[in-house]
Amino acid sequence: AAAAALSSALRRVDTLTVDQSQGQDRACIILSFVKQNDKGAVGTLLADWRRLNVALTRAQSKLVILGSAATLRAAPVPAALFELA
Numbered sequence: 622a623a624a625a626a627l628s629s630a631l632r633r634v635d636t637l638t639v640d641q642s643q644g645q646d647r648a649c650i651i652l653s654f655v656k657q658n659d660k661g662a663v664g665t666l667l668a669d670w671r672r673l674n675v676a677l678t679r680a681q682s683k684l685v686i687l688g689s690a691a692t693l694r695a696a697p698v699p700a701a702l703f704e705l706a
Contacts (some may be wrong), residue, residue, distance in 0.1 A: 639666055639676045650680035654688030654699075663696040670698055677702075 637645070654667065666672050677684065693699040 639672055642679050643675050646679050646681050648681050649683040649685070650676075651685045651687065652676055654686065654693060663692065663699070667693070667696050667699050673698055673702075 635647070642650075654663075666676070690703075694703055
């Protein structure tokens with residue numbers, strides 16, 4: 622029964638890139654920023670306010686952000702976001 626419930630729940634989970642999620646709001650969004658390095662270098666998504674805005678504004682009620690706090694705070698765009706929190 623538990624396996625069937627989990628299987629049913631996973632069928633309702635979408636895995637999308639930021640670009641694919643444009644115009645698609647969801648009740649809960651989990652953003653995974655998995656890049657971590659000693660230089661604090663981030664990819665193109667975190668360097669562009671417009672693309673990051675798309676990622677952050679798709680959630681209707683819950684937004685979960687996963688990533689290396691040190692790396693995210695080292696880049697100007699996400700660092701400004703964390704100052705608001």
